[in-house]
Amino acid sequence: NAGVTQTPKFQVLKTGQSMTLQCAQDMNHNSMYWYRQDPGMGLRLIYYSASEGTTDKGEVPNGYNVSRLNKREFSLRLESAAPSQTSVYFCASSQSFLTGSDEQYFGPGTRLTVT
């Protein structure tokens, strides 16, 4: 039982390049999330998927797109990377976004630097 896995662990991009961050969970959770973590700002929600087949914007969605490929996998795409997207990205999952009382389980993170 690996929990939530993310690839890659590290990535350096040049401004304007694109990339996709991959996330998978093996806990049969319905809901998945993408956050970014910046110093002194906590975690901010980029996009979430309440259930398979649905995705919605979070607090900071500009410059990102997501795909809920199936119940297990939720990817985050940067179409044209900008230095402001330098951050640590975390994927998370929970039993149900609609329940509210469920805790979230986090992946190990992807450290992205855009030069």
Add this chain to the structure above:
Amino acid sequence: AQSVAQPEDQVNVAEGNPLTVKCTYSVSGNPYLFWYVQYPNRGLQFLLKYITGDNLVKGSYGFEAEFNKSQTSFHLKKPSALVSDSALYFCAVRDKSLGGFKTIFGAGTRLFVKA
């Protein structure tokens, strides 16, 4: 505005002494409250949560938290700190007023436990 405040960027405590990490929130309704811990180069791990009932909730690794509705606070506590407790701690709130059950995270408090 809806928010979560962790007023201390850093808390220093000697091993064996009690520790408190503070959290206050400003969210309408009756939110669910969480504490997560982040060790270096790792994702966040769930520690404990308050849903309803007893104001004192117990969690992993000997941690507990006290919910105070009148003060809108949810402070994390441990009777006797360990060096291994040194980490970054995040308070989080979930409530329907946030748009579904989105989560707001505090900025984090770094705990240093000195031997």
